[in-house]
Amino acid sequence: MDFREILTIIIVLAAVFAYVNHRFIKLPPTIGIMALSLISSLLIALTGNSRSILxxxxxxxxxxVxxxxxxxxxxxxxxxxAGSIHVDASKLKAQLGxxxxxxxxxxxxxxxxVGGGMWYLFSFFGASxxxxxxxxxxxxxSPTDPVAVLGILKDAKIPESxxxxxxxxxxxxxxxxxVLFITISEVARSTTGHFSWGETLLLFSRxxxxxxVFGALLGYIGYLAIRSIDDYKVEVxxxxxxxxxxxLLADKLHVSGPLAMVVAGIITGNKVKHEAMSDVTRDYLGKFWELVDEILNAVLFLLIGLEILTIKTDSIIFVIGLLTIPLVLAIRWISVFFPLLLLRKWMLFEKNVVTILTWGGLRGGISVALALSLTxxxxxxxxxLITYVVVVFSILVQGLSIGNLAKKLQ
Known part of the structure; x- marks a missing residue:
């Protein structure tokens, strides 16, 4: 298949699944598209032995792909x-701690x-x-996926804070x-087998x-450029x-591109929007990035559902994957509880905040992508396979229930 065919089929499937979900199923868009994609993949997998054309x-x-x-x-x-451009910096500042x-x-x-827990889990099943x-x-x-979280939070009625x-x-x-994944990968690929905490921390810090820092610089460059003109097409x-x-430049400089995009997006959505744009540009910019966000979300969750066709299944590993779900949730609770405990002397928190943050910590495409990058x-x-089991549970089960859970607990 050439690039044109691949892109055409993916966009057509995303549009069809988005329409079917919006018209009949009425789930949150990201969940609905992934569910339909996952069901289609499973049905196709069942016909795989017949070597059907489909x-x-x-x-x-x-x-x-x-x-x-x-x-x-x-x-x-x-x-x-696109996600960070809609974040209100003044409100985020209150939650910065x-x-x-x-x-x-x-x-x-x-x-x-999680790493230690998985090592023991594999050992229990005799896998070294x-x-x-x-x-x-x-x-x-470990990281909660902003794509999954931001898409689902739009439909979950929870307190703004x-x-x-x-x-x-x-x-x-x-x-x-x-950054952690890249850092540990460097250690794992080390041909000398030498591990240095100093070098590892230096790599992580850089x-x-x-x-x-690079994201802040990008945001300020954008501010200076946009402030000097008034043409919404050029500004977008x-x-x-x-x-x-x-x-691309962040990759060449060996700094975190994702963190740079978040900072640049927050600066663009706040300082640039309010100080350097006309009302017309502000309106077009907001609608453009909202559209980009929706389209790419649809494509991403379609691909997550289809990706099951390339994943090798193994009954033992699948069982380990199922056991990983409660392990990851328990450790998510620990990793939320103790940081917030450190802040309780200075801040008041919402009722049942740890439970909601635990259940609302969804995993998504980034986890799948990083797993697929392993050699x-x-x-x-x-x-x-284990990542896929956790991600599917996270999006379909946690994603569908986080709104109702938050409403009950609040």
């Missing part, structure tokens, strides 16, 4: 920028605990997988999770702090250039 073409389509490259090197930059602590400390604690690879899994499954905690954490811990084009050029010697097949 089955062959579907598998060829999914195999032709490099999910990790498409999401991590293209879609993620747009999705993070819990957001920063959850995104940094919470993600690091979760990575270590080195701890460093289990820590890699901890890094890819709590929504800001969930969405703010998910935007930043995504970048932290990717990626994370560098990404934040400048924001697209910031995303594409900024993400064979890093036990890619095992971790991809």
């Amino acid at each position: 089955s062959e073409k579907a598998i060829e389509l999914v195999s032709s 490099d999910f990790n490259d498409l999401l991590m090197n293209f879609m993620l930059s747009f999705l993070l920028f 819990p957001v920063a602590l959850l995104a940094l400390l919470g993600t690091v604690v979760s990575t270590l605990l 997988i080195p701890l460093v690879y289990c820590l890699l899994f901890g890094a890819l499954i 709590l929504e800001l905690k969930i969405s703010g954490e998910s935007l930043f811990n995504d970048g932290v999770g990717v 990626e994370a702090i560098g990404g934040l 084009l400048i924001t697209i250039a910031l995303v594409l050029g900024g993400y 064979k010697d890093m036990h890619r097949d095992e971790f991809t």
